[in-house]
Amino acid sequence: MRAALLTGWRKPLDLATVDDPDCPPDGVVLKVLACGICRSDWHSWTGADADVQLPHIPGHEYCGVVEEVGPAVTRWREGDRVIAPFILACGHCPDCAAGNQTICLNQQLPGFTRAGAFAERIAVPFPDTNLSPLPDSMDPALAAALGCRVTTAWQALTGRAALKPGEWLAIFGGGGVGISALLLGRALGARVVVVDVVPAKLDFARNLGADAVIDAREGDAAEAVRFATEGGAHVAVEALGIPETTTGALRSLRKLGRMVQIGMPAGEHTMMELPMDAVYSGQLAVYGTRGMPAWRYPSLLSMIDGGHVDLTPLIARRVALSDASAELAAFDAPAPPGVAVITDFKA
DSSP states (O other): OEEEEBOSTTSOOEEEEOOOOOOOTTEEEEEEEEEEEOHHHHHHHHTOOTTOOSSBOOOOEEEEEEEEEOTTOOSOOTTOEEEOOSSBOOSOSHHHHTTOGGGOTTOBOBTTTBOOSSBSEEEEESHHHHOEEOOTTSOHHHHHHHTTHHHHHHIIIIIISOOOTTOEEEEEOOSHHHHHHHHHHHHTTOEEEEEESOHHHHHHHHHTTOSEEEEGGGSOHHHHHHHHTTSOEEEEEEOSOSHHHHHHHHHTEEEEEEEEEOSOOOGGGGSOOOOHHHHHHHTOEEEEOOOOOGGGHHHHHHHHHTTSSOOGGGEEEEEEGGGHHHHHHGGGSOOOSSEEEEEESOO
16 A cells, blocks of 8 residues: 655655555454544654654544454444544453543554554554445545544533533634634534634634634733623633643633643643642633544534534645645645545545
């Protein structure tokens, strides 16, 4: 099969012909229909992720068609259209049994700890736990664009913060996760304010229906959020993983507010100094979140398929596998709105 191989940090990916993945007895092999290109892939490309061993196939935001089925698999057949979370769980441990597959002790991460989907095919272990059916009417590019950004935002808003209609939602970071949270938050009936430093992202958010946008270069963003929301947001999400936005998100909340850390702290940002006085005096709740288990996908997919939220603005461009290197390098600078999705694995 054709694949894009990471063979050196910050180097162009090698387009190569590699062996097709073997089908595990308790797994399936998918023909990849589409795969998103994410900032998390950029982290791997730069060498910031210690789990990645070279040479390696990146890619963790994918959907596909089942081509091979292992004998121990019961839910899936050849020809099924499916989508997978980026955290693949074992399905057998106590956390999996409790429905908390994203903290599975035995988890595997395609594109990080195992071969990913910048390729024509990908093997998926334990598919009875790790796959969800993809509606026939859904564009594969849109399904791949859900990737980790939309699913993580959905889990953050509904599975962690329990966002309610009429509440104010403050989003720090107008990239893929932030814009996903904007669209989903509005669909849930919330009022939304978006904070960023890139004018194009703020314009994009405004055009998608944000009730307010704040340019963090122009002053104290948290104070601006409190002013716009008449006292502070009920829920804030941090979508970058850096101290400035994490601090801003906490300080933007009203008393008894809820903050969800969506952005992945990496490198020098894994340790942060945070305003714990605000957490204490405001009696704030702080949640972490990472991914979403496959069993929660139908609630999101049915909302999209039913026309209750339009996520097509997330797709910035459809690209070929040969374009992946340029797309990864583009994350070195503030990226333009939207996600690039690989839909052509031959070019």
